[in-house]
Amino acid sequence: MLGPKLARALLRRSPAEPAPPVPENVVQALAERLEAAAQRRLGRSLAIRQVNAGSCNGCELEVGALADPIHDLERFGLRFVASPRHADVLLVTGPLSRNMREALERAWACTPDPKWIVAAGDCAVDGGVFRGSYAVEGGITQALPVDLVIPGCPPTPMQLLEGLLALLEAQQQPAALRRR
Amino acid sequence: MSLADCRPWPRHLLDPARWAALAADESLALLSLWAEPGLVHAAFLAEAEGSLLLASCPAPEGRYPALSPVRPGAVPFERMIRDLWGLTAEGAADLRPWLDHGRWGVIGPLSGRPEQSMLPPPQPEFLAVEGEGLHQIPLGPIHGGATEPAHFRLHVQGERVARLEARLGYAHRGVIGLMLGKSPRSAARFAARIAGDSTVAHAWAFAMAAEAATELTPPPRALVLRAVMAELERIHNHLKAWGAICAAAGFAWPHSRCAVLREGVLRACATAFRHRLMMDLVVPGGVSGDIAPAGPAAILAALEAVAAEIPELAGVCEAHAGLQDRIAGTGVVSAELAARFAAGGPVGRASGRGFDARRLPGHAPYDGLDPVVPVLAQGDVGARLRIRISELRESIRLVPALLARLPEGELRLSLPPRAGEGVGMVEGFRGECLHWMALDDGGLIRAAFPRDPSWLQYPVLEAAMQGGAVADFPLCEASFGCSPAGVDL
Numbered sequence: 001m002l003g004p005k006l007a008r009a010l011l012r013r014s015p016a017e018p019a020p021p022v023p024e025n026v027v028q029a030l031a032e033r034l035e036a037a038a039q040r041r042l043g044r045s046l047a048i049r050q051v052n053a054g055s056c057n058g059c060e061l062e063v064g065a066l067a068d069p070i071h072d073l074e075r076f077g078l079r080f081v082a083s084p085r086h087a088d089v090l091l092v093t094g095p096l097s098r099n100m101r102e103a104l105e106r107a108w109a110c111t112p113d114p115k116w117i118v119a120a121g122d123c124a125v126d127g128g129v130f131r132g133s134y135a136v137e138g139g140i141t142q143a144l145p146v147d148l149v150i151p152g153c154p155p156t157p158m159q160l161l162e163g164l165l166a167l168l169e170a171q172q173q174p175a176a177l178r179r180r
Numbered sequence: 181m182s183l184a185d186c187r188p189w190p191r192h193l194l195d196p197a198r199w200a201a202l203a204a205d206e207s208l209a210l211l212s213l214w215a216e217p218g219l220v221h222a223a224f225l226a227e228a229e230g231s232l233l234l235a236s237c238p239a240p241e242g243r244y245p246a247l248s249p250v251r252p253g254a255v256p257f258e259r260m261i262r263d264l265w266g267l268t269a270e271g272a273a274d275l276r277p278w279l280d281h282g283r284w285g286v287i288g289p290l291s292g293r294p295e296q297s298m299l300p301p302p303q304p305e306f307l308a309v310e311g312e313g314l315h316q317i318p319l320g321p322i323h324g325g326a327t328e329p330a331h332f333r334l335h336v337q338g339e340r341v342a343r344l345e346a347r348l349g350y351a352h353r354g355v356i357g358l359m360l361g362k363s364p365r366s367a368a369r370f371a372a373r374i375a376g377d378s379t380v381a382h383a384w385a386f387a388m389a390a391e392a393a394t395e396l397t398p399p400p401r402a403l404v405l406r407a408v409m410a411e412l413e414r415i416h417n418h419l420k421a422w423g424a425i426c427a428a429a430g431f432a433w434p435h436s437r438c439a440v441l442r443e444g445v446l447r448a449c450a451t452a453f454r455h456r457l458m459m460d461l462v463v464p465g466g467v468s469g470d471i472a473p474a475g476p477a478a479i480l481a482a483l484e485a486v487a488a489e490i491p492e493l494a495g496v497c498e499a500h501a502g503l504q505d506r507i508a509g510t511g512v513v514s515a516e517l518a519a520r521f522a523a524g525g526p527v528g529r530a531s532g533r534g535f536d537a538r539r540l541p542g543h544a545p546y547d548g549l550d551p552v553v554p555v556l557a558q559g560d561v562g563a564r565l566r567i568r569i570s571e572l573r574e575s576i577r578l579v580p581a582l583l584a585r586l587p588e589g590e591l592r593l594s595l596p597p598r599a600g601e602g603v604g605m606v607e608g609f610r611g612e613c614l615h616w617m618a619l620d621d622g623g624l625i626r627a628a629f630p631r632d633p634s635w636l637q638y639p640v641l642e643a644a645m646q647g648g649a650v651a652d653f654p655l656c657e658a659s660f661g662c663s664p665a666g667v668d669l
Contacts, residue, residue: 002433002496002499002500005433005492005496006433009433015440050325050326051322052322052326052327052328052329052351053329054329054350054351054352054353054668055328055351055376055665056351056353056373056374056375056376056379056665057328057375057376057377057663057665058373058376058377058379058457058459059376060326060327060328060376061376061377061420061457062456063326064325064326064420065439065442065443065446067439068436068439068440068442068443069436069439069440070439070440070443071443080325080326082324082325083324084322094351095353097350097351097352097353097668098281098283098284098285099281099283099349099350099351099352100321100329100350100351101283102283103321103322103329103350104322107322129358129369129370129373130353130354130355130358130373132358133353133354133357133358134284134285134286134289134294134354134357135284135289135352135353135354135357136353136354153459154376154457156450156456
């Protein structure tokens with residue numbers, strides 16, 4: 001019987017863990033970029049569209065883990081959306097394979113302003129181990145303006161969460177502080 | 181006919197007539213087809229003995245006899261060989277580009293003399309379907325959710341799928357090109373990133389090929405640690421697939437519980453091996469690091485938590501009418517189909533093909549552990565789920581047994597820098613990972629080919645969807661769990 005099990009699951013304490021601390025220097029750097037990139041405040045919420053630009057799928061495993069009950073992304077106002085048209089952030093992984101470049105550019109073109117690009121994983125930063133291959137561009141910056149990089153091979157869910165929370169914090173800073 | 185000194189199985193150099201005759205031998209299953217400049221190689225499996233048969237055929241003037249007319253599983257390989265090495269299969273069933281989307285700036289990047297190309301990328305062509313009221317649904321390469329890039333073209337008649345066709349290559353990173361000219365030790369990081377979820381299995385098969393080529397036996401402690409990691413990889417991936425199948429059927433609770441259990445396993449892996457996915461731990465010659473002192477206890481505790489919850493989770497899944505209604509009889513793969521494409525892993529085992537590289541041909545340290553390999557006959561999504569749950573239970577039994585027999589001793593030996601050729605086959609969670617490599621006199625990689633099990637499963641997925649409902653596609657895909665990155669290279 002599923003009923004009693006569900007009832008017990010409802011009464012159980014949530015497995016969600018506390019959020020990781022967000023480094024102040026990252027927030028400050030992002031705040032400055034946000035000032036230049038966007039005037040409009042989004043409120044404390046970000047819709048994220050994940051785009052795989054040729055990763056080995058290691059990053060996807062960890063990005064996918066963000067949505068599990070332990071990391072529970074949604075309690076921070078962060079959520080994954082299925083279309084770039086609903087997104088504020090493109091979370092891009094992979095070394096940007098030449099075969100994915102056009103698809104990524106199209107996804108970016110139909111993401112409404114204001115919008116940000118987060119390059120997650122060593123490959124997305126500069127091509128990682130695949131840098132120099134005939135088949136990759138060597139990092140997301142080769143095609144699009146990256147706002148935040150989250151290194152790691154792959155970055156752990158906690159590192160990803162830390163980076164995404166930094167984006168949220170940066171939005172929260174008042175304009176005067178951001179201009180500093 | 182002559183023999184090349186490939187270990188542990190020799191490679192036969194055949195003329196075109198014998199090559200074609202071998203392909204027609206029905207007692208052999210085609211596992212892989214690849215090339216190097218001027219030469220095409222094939223790996224067949226003698227299913228009864230579990231031994232490999234390697235064969236090569238020269239490709240003078242860039243042409244060799246196609247295997248696809250008698251071996252439908254050869255189709256994607258022949259397309260790939262043309263894209264990467266510029267060798268054309270004469271009489272092939274299908275010669276459309278596969279990995280090459282016309283965007284690399286070069287033609288035949290591994291052919292030894294790649295040509296520059298400035299042509300605009302061509303429009304992809306899909307196989308035609310004829311009939312009344314047909315329309316097409318294009319899916320991808322970007323999908324909803326954190327998934328891999330692949331394009332699926334569904335030809336649909338009402339709610340029924342008339343034909344599914346996968347178009348891959350979006351994650352082509354040039355893995356083989358990067359491996360060439362490097363030592364196996366420094367190329368291991370590419371093998372570890374062919375498919376991140378199978379990083380241990382691929383790195384192990386790659387190391388096994390390098391060790392066979394140089395006739396090196398890795399230390400016993402390294403072998404047992406490799407097996408511990410491979411079983412942990414199977415556990416965390418099967419938990420993920422279990423959750424994904426339930427989620428695709430709209431049943432969130434098991435998805436959520438599996439994710440919690442899986443996270444526990446990944447954290448134990450991080451404690452024991454300093455990396456959640458255990459990447460770059462398996463290297464040619466042994467392992468790059470030891471298990472942490474706190475590792476065994478952390479692993480056993482995480483596995484105990486999984487084992488304690490499996491009966492309840494499995495019971496709910498078996499008894500839940502809504503879930504069973506979606507997974508029973510959906511995406512059926514007949515035994516004949518699985519055998520024709522030599523589909524491995526849970527896909528094959530749910531359709532009566534019991535091949536498991538841990539048993540046959542078998543390799544250290546699994547001898548004496550006698551891993552139980554579940555086989556079912558139904559071939560539907562439900563059977564693939566049940567196979568995964570059984571394998572999960574078996575791996576939970578194997579890990580403590582492996583840890584209990586962990587010998588003391590060295591972790592790694594260095595490979596002698598010498599010429600050689602070798603093959604390695606390791607059973608990953610998706611099926612057998614098959615690596616071949618040839619080393620030059622300096623011990624650097626002259627040619628290599630890593631074959632992910634997904635190569636043989638995509639054609640089966642396409643066939644399983646034929647006549648099915650469009651809404652069953654995500655469910656069917658989750659139950660197969662193929663990796664585009666593994667095929668894209």
